[in-house]
Amino acid sequence: MEDFTFVNKTEVRFGADRLDAELAPVMERFGKRILLTYGGGSIKKSGLYDRIMTALKDFEVFELDGIAPNPKIASVRDGQRLTKENDIDAILAVGGGSVIDASKLIASARFYDEDPWDLVINPDIRQTIDQLPFVDILTLSATGTEMNNGSVISNPDTHQKLATFGPNTPAVSFLDPTLTYSVSKWQTAAGSIDIMSHLFEQYFDNATNNDVQDGLREGVMRAVIKWAPVALADPKNYDARANLMWASTMGLNGLVGLGNQNDWTVHPIEHELSAYYDITHGVGLGILTPRWMSYILSETTAAKFAQYGRNVWHIVGDDDMAVAKQAIQQTYDWIKSLDVPMTLPGVDITSDEHFLAMADSAVEVGALDTDAYVKLQAEDVVKLFEASMTTDNFE
Amino acid sequence: MEDFTFVNKTEVRFGADRLDAELAPVMERFGKRILLTYGGGSIKKSGLYDRIMTALKDFEVFELDGIAPNPKIASVRDGQRLTKENDIDAILAVGGGSVIDASKLIASARFYDEDPWDLVINPDIRQTIDQLPFVDILTLSATGTEMNNGSVISNPDTHQKLATFGPNTPAVSFLDPTLTYSVSKWQTAAGSIDIMSHLFEQYFDNATNNDVQDGLREGVMRAVIKWAPVALADPKNYDARANLMWASTMGLNGLVGLGNQNDWTVHPIEHELSAYYDITHGVGLGILTPRWMSYILSETTAAKFAQYGRNVWHIVGDDDMAVAKQAIQQTYDWIKSLDVPMTLPGVDITSDEHFLAMADSAVEVGALDTDAYVKLQAEDVVKLFEASMTTDNFE
Numbered sequence: 001m002e003d004f005t006f007v008n009k010t011e012v013r014f015g016a017d018r019l020d021a022e023l024a025p026v027m028e029r030f031g032k033r034i035l036l037t038y039g040g041g042s043i044k045k046s047g048l049y050d051r052i053m054t055a056l057k058d059f060e061v062f063e064l065d066g067i068a069p070n071p072k073i074a075s076v077r078d079g080q081r082l083t084k085e086n087d088i089d090a091i092l093a094v095g096g097g098s099v100i101d102a103s104k105l106i107a108s109a110r111f112y113d114e115d116p117w118d119l120v121i122n123p124d125i126r127q128t129i130d131q132l133p134f135v136d137i138l139t140l141s142a143t144g145t146e147m148n149n150g151s152v153i154s155n156p157d158t159h160q161k162l163a164t165f166g167p168n169t170p171a172v173s174f175l176d177p178t179l180t181y182s183v184s185k186w187q188t189a190a191g192s193i194d195i196m197s198h199l200f201e202q203y204f205d206n207a208t209n210n211d212v213q214d215g216l217r218e219g220v221m222r223a224v225i226k227w228a229p230v231a232l233a234d235p236k237n238y239d240a241r242a243n244l245m246w247a248s249t250m251g252l253n254g255l256v257g258l259g260n261q262n263d264w265t266v267h268p269i270e271h272e273l274s275a276y277y278d279i280t281h282g283v284g285l286g287i288l289t290p291r292w293m294s295y296i297l298s299e300t301t302a303a304k305f306a307q308y309g310r311n312v313w314h315i316v317g318d319d320d321m322a323v324a325k326q327a328i329q330q331t332y333d334w335i336k337s338l339d340v341p342m343t344l345p346g347v348d349i350t351s352d353e354h355f356l357a358m359a360d361s362a363v364e365v366g367a368l369d370t371d372a373y374v375k376l377q378a379e380d381v382v383k384l385f386e387a388s389m390t391t392d393n394f395e
Numbered sequence: 396m397e398d399f400t401f402v403n404k405t406e407v408r409f410g411a412d413r414l415d416a417e418l419a420p421v422m423e424r425f426g427k428r429i430l431l432t433y434g435g436g437s438i439k440k441s442g443l444y445d446r447i448m449t450a451l452k453d454f455e456v457f458e459l460d461g462i463a464p465n466p467k468i469a470s471v472r473d474g475q476r477l478t479k480e481n482d483i484d485a486i487l488a489v490g491g492g493s494v495i496d497a498s499k500l501i502a503s504a505r506f507y508d509e510d511p512w513d514l515v516i517n518p519d520i521r522q523t524i525d526q527l528p529f530v531d532i533l534t535l536s537a538t539g540t541e542m543n544n545g546s547v548i549s550n551p552d553t554h555q556k557l558a559t560f561g562p563n564t565p566a567v568s569f570l571d572p573t574l575t576y577s578v579s580k581w582q583t584a585a586g587s588i589d590i591m592s593h594l595f596e597q598y599f600d601n602a603t604n605n606d607v608q609d610g611l612r613e614g615v616m617r618a619v620i621k622w623a624p625v626a627l628a629d630p631k632n633y634d635a636r637a638n639l640m641w642a643s644t645m646g647l648n649g650l651v652g653l654g655n656q657n658d659w660t661v662h663p664i665e666h667e668l669s670a671y672y673d674i675t676h677g678v679g680l681g682i683l684t685p686r687w688m689s690y691i692l693s694e695t696t697a698a699k700f701a702q703y704g705r706n707v708w709h710i711v712g713d714d715d716m717a718v719a720k721q722a723i724q725q726t727y728d729w730i731k732s733l734d735v736p737m738t739l740p741g742v743d744i745t746s747d748e749h750f751l752a753m754a755d756s757a758v759e760v761g762a763l764d765t766d767a768y769v770k771l772q773a774e775d776v777v778k779l780f781e782a783s784m785t786t787d788n789f790e
Contacts, residue, residue: 001637003410008403014653015398209634211618212641219610222706226606239604242396246607246654255650258409259641311617316711 001210004258010147010169014246016178016238019137023055023092026172030133031089035082037064037103038094043139046182052094052137062086064106067095070154070161070274070281071102076116079106083132090133090171096140096191100170101151107132108166120153120164131166137174140183141244142191142282144198144252146173154275161275162365175249177241185232189338190282192228192244196221197285198251201264204296204304204373210259217256218311220247225312225334232338262373266292268366269381272358279347283340287347290332290394291387296374297324332394344388355385396605399653404563405542409570409641411633414532418450418487421567425528426484430477432459432498433489438534441577447489447532457481459501462490465549465556465669465676466497471511474501478527485528485566491535491586495565496546502527503561515548515559526561532569535578536639537586537677539593539647541568549670556670557760570644572636580627584733585677587623587639591616592680593646596659599691599699599768605654612651613706615642620707620729627733657768661687663761664776667753674742678735682742685727685789686782691769692719727789739783750780 013022027034034056043049053061064082067075082088083106093103109116111129119126138146149169154161203217223243231240250256270284297305306320309327317323341347359381363369368376387393408417422429429451438444448456459477462470478501488498504511506524514521533541544564549556598612618638626635645651665679692700701715704722712718736742754776758764763771782788
């Protein structure tokens with residue numbers, strides 16, 4: 001167990017239909033000039049937009065819409081301009097990870113006079129400048145952005161998809177599971193896989209005897225495994241949506257990663273796929289994760305995979321390697337049961353032309369050769385891509 | 396899963412030997428006039444007192460010592476006077492639950508001009524007055540006070556031991572597992588039982604499908620079960636002390652109790668024992684807990700106890716009632732393995748003379764007849780006391 005410092009000041013307001021009464025007094029803390037950020041038109045179709053505008057009828061609300069999945073730096077540039085031109089007091093981000101991620105960076109860009117892509121590639125700058133307060137209303141359970149200080153922003157011009165961290169987490173997060181009733185099966189599955197991947201990235205770590213943390217992670221994993229299929233079959237099941245939403249938040253609010261040694265592996269690799277092919281992040285993770293698990297399984301890692309099998313999947317047996325293999329197979333089967341493609345050709349990646357370039361970049365950006373749980377070189381990552389072309393190892 | 400609002404702004408600094416370099420810059424945030432609070436002389440014997448005074452050599456440090464286990468309102472009165480007389484900027488509490496609990500109330504009493512016992516019996520007052528910032532250096536893993544806003548304060552004149560909640564949690568908590576190396580076997584056992592009891596109180600709840608939360612609690616329980624015996628056998632085992640310390644914090648920082656319906660049961664009952672007989676809180680909990688579990692086990696509750704048995708104790712079997720009974724027996728055996736008395740006569744409570752008075756008070760203070768997981772009347776609580784006179788049901 002490694003030393004850590006932890007603080008997370010986000011106020012979570014969890015439950016159905018709280019925003020109508022609570023949004024105005026919350027935003028009032030920060031001022032009257034609000035930048036409302038959102039994605040496509042779904043919040044207008046669902047009526048959420050009207051509810052927000054009714055709640056904020058005594059505020060001056062400016063709008064930035066059209067923030068796309070895998071949010072682009074162009075949206076941040078638009079937001080930067082709007083916050084400056086309109087002397088915005090606070091941002092209200094309504095959406096999933098993309099909208100909230102972009103809004104966090106806009107909140108910093110308000111206090112920066114050059115191109116905000118600088119803030120992504122030079123991480124130190126954001127720690128030295130102010131950040132607008134930002135509140136979110138989450139509409140997709142996946143990234144955990146609703147209670148952390150991270151964003152992932154893409155720059156199509158440079159084929160880069162990079163993480164950036166601001167000084168602050170959201171001031172307030174409204175977590176209303178009913179707002180995810182309308183999330184498609186595809187996005188529900190992808191979001192659930194993303195949550196699981198966050199937990200895996202933090203669980204498979206070389207810090208020893210980090211048992212409280214392992215226990216927290218295992219507990220959240222079991223909840224996701226149980227409830228994701230229920231949400232797919234019964235999209236308006238409150239408990240399913242509530243457990244997935246809270247699992248999303250707990251999976252990446254910093255807490256379950258404390259006491260760790262290593263950085264992440266599968267996320268940096270997937271970010272390359274999304275940057276090159278703009279595929280759905282969680283689906284990419286679902287394809288890569290079982291291949292990564294199989295690839296790094298060894299005498300050294302078998303004990304941890306067996307712990308995962310016993311505590312998460314209730315697999316019984318004394319042979320660590322056998323339990324580990326069964327756990328990886330069950331992981332694959334669970335992802336597949338969510339009805340997502342299980343190969344790269346399934347997401348229209350049929351050629352290996354970018355494998356080496358993506359692998360090189362993943363190793364560099366993710367420091368996979370120095371900081372990962374099991375260190376990977378570019379040729380290892382290429383093998384993961386190659387293994388992802390077929391289902392040979394799993395079916 | 397019930398609605399909840401959650402925020403916890405405590406900054407945790409976890410790890411060995413951080414305070415020498417970090418204490419001064421942390422206290423500097425609040426001012427130069429510090430009230431240092433502690434218990435008996437153990438921090439002087441261990442050298443911790445000297446380290447603190449060295450770190451704070453540029454501060455004006457005032458002292459309140461002698462805060463006893465089951466902290467008394469008299470210590471709070473002393474602290475109130477010292478904060479007012481010396482215009483204190485912040486409190487630094489060094490100790491376990493008793494010192495930190497008393498210090499939290501002193502931090503409120505600084506801004507109250509009457510007897511601070513008022514603040515305990517009229518909970519609303521504390522929410523309307525200010526509270527000094529307070530920092531703690533934890534020396535005992537047990538109560539979770541290091542990351543919550545609660546205190547338990549005793550008034551020997553009235554035989555009352557009551558919980559009170561302030562507006563704030565600690566500003567900063569230094570969690571250094573090595574500071575618990577010198578904790579006695581008795582206090583280590585009692586503290587570990589206290590942690591487990593906090594988790595039980597939150598786990599056995601009527602909110603359904605609260606799976607993320609159940610998973611978090613189960614995970615922390617497994618860590619305590621694993622590491623408490625190690626800490627007893629090998630008091631300077633860092634990982635044992637680290638897991639118990641972090642389990643203490645996670646067990647009662649508010650997080651694992653979210654989404655619940657019910658109030659607690661065993662704590663209010665034990666508080667009567669401690670108030671009447673001044674026994675060690677955790678030992679009292681260890682005696683009462685298995686009796687309470689057995690008493691409330693029924694067709695209605697068997698499924699939850701079986702879940703506990705399967706996820707925490709890895710008990711295999713399809714018969715919920717059988718798994719539940721085995722889980723309760725294993726709970727008893729684990730507590731007993733910590734070498735603590737398992738009956739009331741073992742803590743010198745040999746007469747039933749106060750059973751009814753204590754039961755009446757527990758039901759009233761704890762609202763056991765209306766708000767508990769399984770509702771209890773005074774006669775039920777008397778039966779728990781009676782069952783605690785012998786080991787008949789367990790051995």
